[in-house]
Each structure stands twice: as C-alpha cells, then as structure tokens.
Amino acid sequence: MQIKICSRCILPDTFPGIKFDDNGVCNHCRREEKALAKASGKKSDYIKHLDELIKNKRDSAPVYDVIMAFSGGKDSSYTLKLLKDRYDLRILAYTFDNHFVSPFAFENIKKITDKLKVDLVQFRLPWTAGKEFFSLTAKKDIFSKATMLRASSICTTCIGIVKALVLKTALEMSIPLVAFGWSPGQAPIQSAMMKTNPALNRQTQKAFLKAFPGETKKRITPYMLPDSYYEIYKDRFPYNIHPLAFFDYNEEKIKVELETIGWELPSDTDTNSSNCLLNAYANHCHIIRNGFHPYVWEIANMVRQGVMDRDEGMEKIYTDQNADMVAFAQEKLGL
Amino acid sequence: MSNARDKIKEFIIENFLFGEVEGLKEDTSFLDEGIIDSTGILELVNFLEEEFEIRIDDEELVPENLDSINNVAAYLEKKL
Numbered sequence: 001m002q003i004k005i006c007s008r009c010i011l012p013d014t015f016p017g018i019k020f021d022d023n024g025v026c027n028h029c030r031r032e033e034k035a036l037a038k039a040s041g042k043k044s045d046y047i048k049h050l051d052e053l054i055k056n057k058r059d060s061a062p063v064y065d066v067i068m069a070f071s072g073g074k075d076s077s078y079t080l081k082l083l084k085d086r087y088d089l090r091i092l093a094y095t096f097d098n099h100f101v102s103p104f105a106f107e108n109i110k111k112i113t114d115k116l117k118v119d120l121v122q123f124r125l126p127w128t129a130g131k132e133f134f135s136l137t138a139k140k141d142i143f144s145k146a147t148m149l150r151a152s153s154i155c156t157t158c159i160g161i162v163k164a165l166v167l168k169t170a171l172e173m174s175i176p177l178v179a180f181g182w183s184p185g186q187a188p189i190q191s192a193m194m195k196t197n198p199a200l201n202r203q204t205q206k207a208f209l210k211a212f213p214g215e216t217k218k219r220i221t222p223y224m225l226p227d228s229y230y231e232i233y234k235d236r237f238p239y240n241i242h243p244l245a246f247f248d249y250n251e252e253k254i255k256v257e258l259e260t261i262g263w264e265l266p267s268d269t270d271t272n273s274s275n276c277l278l279n280a281y282a283n284h285c286h287i288i289r290n291g292f293h294p295y296v297w298e299i300a301n302m303v304r305q306g307v308m309d310r311d312e313g314m315e316k317i318y319t320d321q322n323a324d325m326v327a328f329a330q331e332k333l334g335l
Numbered sequence: 336m337s338n339a340r341d342k343i344k345e346f347i348i349e350n351f352l353f354g355e356v357e358g359l360k361e362d363t364s365f366l367d368e369g370i371i372d373s374t375g376i377l378e379l380v381n382f383l384e385e386e387f388e389i390r391i392d393d394e395e396l397v398p399e400n401l402d403s404i405n406n407v408a409a410y411l412e413k414k415l
Binding site: 143145188195203 | 349350351352353354366369370371372373375377378381384385391396398399402
C-alpha cells in the first residue's frame with residue numbers, strides 16, 4: 001500500500017495522530033511555523049548563553065568542567081571537538097559499551113580522545129544484562145505510545161541507561177556540565193541548555209523503570225540514579241547542554257571536519273547511526289510494530305529546520321534496513 | 336484562563352494521546368501515567384513558551400508546574 005508523506009517534512013500518514021491539510025502539509029509542520037520563523041535569532045541567543053554559562057562554570061569543579069556522553073559517532077565526536085576547540089574545557093568523555101559498539105566506532109573513540117587530549121572512561125555492563133534488556137525491548141514495546149513516536153524501545157532503553165550513568169558520574173565527581181551530541185531534531189531547542197531538575201528527573205526515572213517487568217526492573221535499577229543521591233548531592237545537579245541544537249549543523253561538513261582529526265565514517269553501521277550495530281535491528285522491530293521509522297520524528301524536525309535536505313531525509317527513512325545487520329543483531333540476541 | 340486550559344488539553348491530546356481523550360482527567364499525572372516522557376515534557380515547555388510567549392526558568396521545571404492539566408493551568412495563571 002502506498003503511504004502518504006507530508007509534502008513539507010517527511011512524516012508519513014502512519015505516524016499516530018497526524019493530519020494533513022489541503023496542500024498535503026502535516027499538522028506538525030503547521031504548528032512549528034511560528035517557532036521556525038524565530039529560530040535563527042534564538043540560536044544566536046543560545047550560543048551567547050552557552051558562552052556565558054561556560055564562563056561561569058569553568059574551573060568551578062575539582063577536576064572536570066564537563067562530562068560528555070561519547071559514543072564515537074559523528075554527532076558526539078563533533079560535539080566533543082566543539083567543546084575542546086571553542087572552549088578548551090576540562091572534559092571527561094564517557095562511553096557506554098552496550099556490546100554492539102562498532103569496531104570502527106571504538107577506533108574513532110581512541111583516535112578522537114587521543115587527538116583532542118581528552119580523558120576517557122568506558123562503562124560496560126555484563127552481556128547477560130545487555131542481552132536481557134535488549135531482547136526484551138526487541139520483542140515488545142514496553143514504553144508509552146508517546147515515547148515510541150521518537151525512538152525505538154531498544155534505543156530508549158540504551159539512552160535511558162546512558163543518561164543515568166553520566167548524571168551519576170557528574171554528581172559523584174561534582175562536574176557542573178553534562179554534554180550530549182543530540183542533533184537539532186532530537187529535542188526542542190529549549191532543552192539545549194537546562195539545569196537538571198532533581199524532582200523532574202526522579203519522576204521520569206520512576207516512569208522509565210516502571211516500564212520494565214519485575215525481575216528485569218530489579219536488574220536495571222542499579223544503573224539508574226539511586227534515591228539517596230537526590231539528598232546527598234542535592235546541590236550538585238548539573239546543567240545539560242546539547243550544543244548541536246543551536247550551532248550550525250551540516251552532516252557533510254561535520255564529517256569533513258572530523259576527518260581532519262582522524263575520525264572515519266564506519267562502513268559497518270546503518271544510515272541512521274555511525275556507532276551502533278544494534279540500531280538497524282532496533283529500527284526493523286519498531287517499523288514492524290508501529291508502521292513508521294523510529295527516526296522519522298527527528299529527521300522530519302531536521303528537514304523542517306532546513307538543516308537536512310528533504311531528499312536526504314527521505315533516503316534515510318524510507319530505505320530498507322540492511323538485512324545482514326538486522327540478522328547479525330537478531331542472532332546475537334538469540335531471537 | 337479556560338481558553339489556556341483548552342489549548343493545553345488540545346496540545347496533549349493531539350500530540351501525546353493521538354486524539355484519544357479517554358483516561359485523561361484534569362489531574363491525571365502525565366509522567367506517572369506514561370502520557371508524556373522526559374522528552375515530551377520538553378516539548379510541552381516548547382509549546383507553552385511559544386503559545387503563551389512566556390519564558391520558563393530552569394527552577395520552574397518541576398512536576399508541580401508541568402505534570403497535569405491542572406498543574407500547567409495553575410502555573411500559567413501565575414505566569415500570565
């Protein structure tokens with residue numbers, strides 16, 4: 001059956017709740033018109049705010065100014081470079097090994113942190129835990145329908161662990177800034193620079209954990225922020241920063257710039273990831289269950305914002321998942 | 336304020352409940368009921384800032400201000 005796609009962005013008619021007007025433009029594009037008209041002024045304001053925030057936070061902590069969630073992929077590598085080149089911060093790069101990190105990405109992680117002279121820690125959970133979490137979320141969607149609009153169950157699980165681990169480390173080491181390489185399409189610009197609110201964090205973490213069945217919940221809980229931290233470290237909650245939401249973003253330019261410091265585009269990942277060998281299977285499972293690609297919201301936002309060409313967006317979203325990569329992850333998970 | 340309340344409700348229903356209003360009461364917790372997740376809260380903030388031309392400060396990003404239609408409406412009443 002032929003799907004209908006928004007004539008402006010790339011959202012399909014299978015996207016829950018979508019409506020099209022007579023010109024074939026979706027309700028999300030219409031709703032964003034006002035915000036997009038003000039976007040460029042807003043971006044330069046955010047750059048000034050980040051400059052100011054960094055000026056205030058620099059050297060305020062014992063060892064590191066910022067902890068960076070670093071996957072070795074294009075966006076987090078570029079963010080790391082930006083934080084080093086523009087601000088010369090004391091950075092702790094933090095890599096979560098989910099057992100599906102591409103060997104290319106590991107090489108990039110080593111090259112980039114060496115070249116930028118950045119300290120790196122790697123956190124690897126045992127395979128039994130990884131297999132349990134990712135098999136469960138490959139088999140069914142355990143999160144709310146709203147969460148499924150923006151990411152697959154597998155990715156939501158993985159990023160939920162990453163966010164908790166970097167926050168824990170920031171609190172323990174008194175690091176005032178937590179950086180992510182989120183693309184301009186992944187979250188609204190308002191969240192690109194925001195102090196972590198303990199009460200809100202506690203409630204969203206509770207909702208995240210609630211999605212897991214009993215025994216699995218017990219095994220994933222140690223990776224989350226312990227309740228005691230909200231009291232012990234109540235004065236240390238850091239700012240989250242996602243600089244790519246407001247700095248110039250162009251995938252091709254980013255790749256070219258990264259190549260100057262030794263980063264290489266992996267040949268073993270899918271079109272929506274430059275670090276993860278589980279992503280194609282995560283996408284495949286999501287598309288089968290939900291009828292739309294889990295990256296379509298992010299890529300549609302980027303097309304709408306003009307940071308990605310619509311044809312490129314269409315190619316990323318409406319190209320079949322690589323069958324070999326899907327089979328690789330499925331087999332590794334024993335499914 | 337009832338107009339603001341209607342706009343909030345409409346935003347939640349259109350973007351997170353896909354038109355299904357069943358189960359959404361004025362005091363339903365968005366987070367506890369899985370209606371909105373952490374990214375969804377940020378989208379709600381984005382909507383409130385754009386629609387009502389307000390600036391939401393970091394310290395105002397608490398469940399008491401954002402976690403139900405009643406909470407958001409009460410917060411907006413103070414803000415506007």
